[in-house]
Amino acid sequence: MTMRVLVVDDQDLFRAGFRLILEAQPDITVVGEAVDGGQAVDLAIELEPDVVVMDVRMPRVDGVAATARICAETSAKVLVMTMFDLDDYVYAALRAGASGFLLKDLRRDELVDAVRVVAAGEALLAPTVTRRLISDLVQRGHARPELAGRLAELTERERDTLRHLARGLSNAELAAALVVSEHTVKTHVSSVLSKLRLRDRVQAVVFAYEAGLVVPGRPDR
Template sequence: MSMRVLVVDDQDLFRAGFRLILDAQPDITVVGEAADGLEAIERAIELEPDVVVMDVRMPRLDGVGATRRICAETAAKVLVLTMFDLDEYVYDALRAGASGFLLKDVRREELVEAVRVVAAGEALLAPTVTRRLIADLAQRGHSRPELVRRLDDLTEREREILGQLATGLSNAELATALVVSEHTVKTHVSSVLTKLGLRDRVQAVVFAYEAGLVIPGRTQE
């Protein structure tokens, strides 16, 4: 069964280009397009895509507002694409529920793989976006009490997993660092996401920093 994708961008050429690239894949079907955030919400509810490829800067409603509504009202995952790696909307888009963030100059094979990764329930960030996210979280320099309290729902091992996850380690790297199997890591990560009500690993990274579990610049033990 092919992955259903909705392409959202206010520029006709970008929408056409993304559709051409994605529709060429045997496991991906572009089920629709939208030219602004409000239309994106309507189409996402109507078409029930697996993934929404979302532009950020659009008329009527931007990609952040559209992402927030789509993530709240549908089961679709949102992959945000933008022209700017220092876009001021990066952090807000991730907090709104985006599962991935890439630059529009991404190679076609990277775009295709990103859609597949996000559709599978994983998270994906361009390296420059990851660095900016961590830097932005570091500058905030304080924890949110309501999030700190929610850490009490986790076991000691789950807190350790979350802390290591926030440093950007993959499941395989986590397994090596903690001397456990990759299957065990996946089970713990799934439990952490469920207990904290998080959509994916990106949301877990944001949560870990905002809860003060990870202190920027300090290596996790």
């Protein structure tokens, strides 16, 4: 099945480069390009892409506002791209429903893999900045102690699953840490997302830090 991708960036060079890389893949089709968030929303509704590769810093309508509308009004997954690994826009974009965050200095194969991962319903953060991103979010005063009560809805095993998710572990690594099969891990992750009413693994990571389940600098608490 061919994945349909919409590329959004106010810089012609980035849009052209992303299109060239993605269209070289037999399972990916770039169905359109947008130069700002407003146009991105219109095209996402019209073209129904599977994934939107979204720049955050754009004139007129930025990527955060566009991400919120696209996630609310379409079934498209949003993959946020930025030049800055600790960008305030990124925090807002994740809360708005973005399924991933990567830096623009990534390799071409990383871009292709990211689009496939997000299209498959998974979520990801740039591995080199995951811990810094979330720790910085909390240290800037975004912690929300009132979320701690929602943790009571989880079983002890589900809390362990969420704690390990916050460390950025893959399903295989989670299975090894919890000493269960990958199938069981998927069941636990699905249950955590459902009980906490979260969209995907990225939001689960943010929730774990904001609720105080994981403390920056002490991820195994």
